[in-house]
Amino acid sequence: MAMKLLPAYLILWVGFLLLGTSQSDASGPDVCQVDTHDELTTLPSVPGYEVERDAIAITMDFLCLLYPTNKLNCSWSFDKLNEDARLSVSISICDDEKLVENVRSPAVSHVGSRLVILQEYEELNVVLKINVTLHGNWTVYSYSYNKESLEVLLPPAKLSAVINGSNLLVSWALPSQVSSVNSCFEYQLDLGDQEKPRELATVLSYTEQNVDPSQTYSVRIRTRKTRLCQEHQQWSEWSLTVIVEQSLNQLNILVIVSISLGIPMILLAAVLLVRHQRVMKVLFPPIPRPPPKYKHFLEKNDTLGPVHAAPSVKPAEEEIMEVEDTEPNSGKAL
Template sequence: MIFKERLPGVACFTFIFISGLIFTWSFTLADDTALRDFNADKMICILDMKKSLSCYWNISGLPKNAAYSANVTIDHLNQNLKCSHVVEKEALECHGPIDVELNDLKTIVVNVSISLPTLRYITATVFKSLSIVKLHPPHNIFSTISNNLKNLEINWTLGDWTVSQNHKCYEYELKINDEVVPLADGVSSFIKQDVDLTRKYSIKVRVKLSEGCGGGVHWSEWSPVYEVGPSENKYSVNPWVITVIVLILPMFLLAILLLCKFQRLPKKLFPPIPGPSINVKNLLEKEHDFQDFSSRYVEHETEIVYANEERNC
């Protein structure tokens, strides 16, 4: 009887225990499936010029109670990374300094550990160091506009912290306003033809390692914007041209005017004295005749007087 009374209790305990195992196993199986579906290939790692490695990956769909850790293996040496959960982006970021020469094509292995109360999942992703290098943006951008040829000439230099002295190791991308111009490896200048001299152009450049030198996947940030135009010399005039227009041209026009008026020039400079009218001229002629007659009469009287005087003597 005692055995029969305790039998239902044992069966109930066994049922609860087995149900708990099934329940726990179901969650473990779900977590294991979620972790196995985690795609480590989508991890993004960036190695900047200060030898700091930053890795990001999306953790949406992974268990909320998971704990993460990461380390880097380089030449059999391990270096830990500090990880933090970016909640708003549902992403995990791990970063830290690493000891690697940027001009060496070494293998970097990023090991990620995801821990749960019932299991632990470890994944590893392999990167080539030069393939994840992110360079500093180019600088010293200089641009001029040729008014005669209507060409926009652009030049720039590589930023600080270079990886190689070989200029063909760098691939540039140029952006002029909204136009993106891809360039061949090593080309650090560009000429844009038939530009509008009245328009302003905004220029910026970015760079990455070319395929021949590690095949970088990350472009640098865009350089600060350099603006050129509109051309200030489009309507400028040479000072000598202004002098000719202001001084010589009016004198030339005056000379032409005087030449056209040459026949009238003496009359303008020495105007003729107007002659007397006909009545005045007749009057003057009569007066002249009278004066002539009076003069002859006076001479005749004088002769008579002189004759009389001689007789008296």
């Protein structure tokens, strides 16, 4: 009985060994020798049968991005996978066709990410492999990236903005880490005016017409490569904000003249209201009246005759009455 079970155990052990060898070869030294990038390849355990192939959407479900700080972030999200499916992830870092680092996560959840700090490489290539195992069968899904398809751009450089008359002039340069032609880049320009960012492409300047000179503008910009130049688009960070406001020496001449003339007129009106009586006497003096001694002459309307003074009025004389006592003295009679 034991002799009969030995071949069965031997066959099972050999099967597991071949399975492990097949899966390990997927991340071996030859993993960097890829002919094309940005294409999905599969390695199934059973030829012609790809585990959970319908649940894999490469453009949405897993992605690697290289940020300007040399941080490589690979993420995946397989919400439609069978609940019993198991995942393992392998990230191979290549310098041209040479494998320099291999990061493995043997058991991961259906949604997750892995962060790797990279060194500087002349010809960086990254191969992401996700092994999906279900009911004893497995399939390795591979996707390779070169540096251009990985990198998230820096914000545009040399951003400047100035108000010229009634126009806002904005200019910028390509991100400092790229040397591609300008036709590969598109931009979002935010003027801080509560409007949606302006969508621009293949340009390095923009003019906003008929701006309000009294308004302050907070200008910032970000960029990414167009779909023709990079399949997995990712916006850069926003640039530093440039504050634009109209200075006093750039105000319109008409506004300055209006202010210069308007303030004195307002002050004059205030003075007229406060000192109305005195100002009226100065502007409209009263008609002079002749003295009373000339009134009689003017009433006669005799301009050719001699001038006679008006008769003076004598003051009333006081009458003094003397009263004499005529009654006889009674004392002398006795």
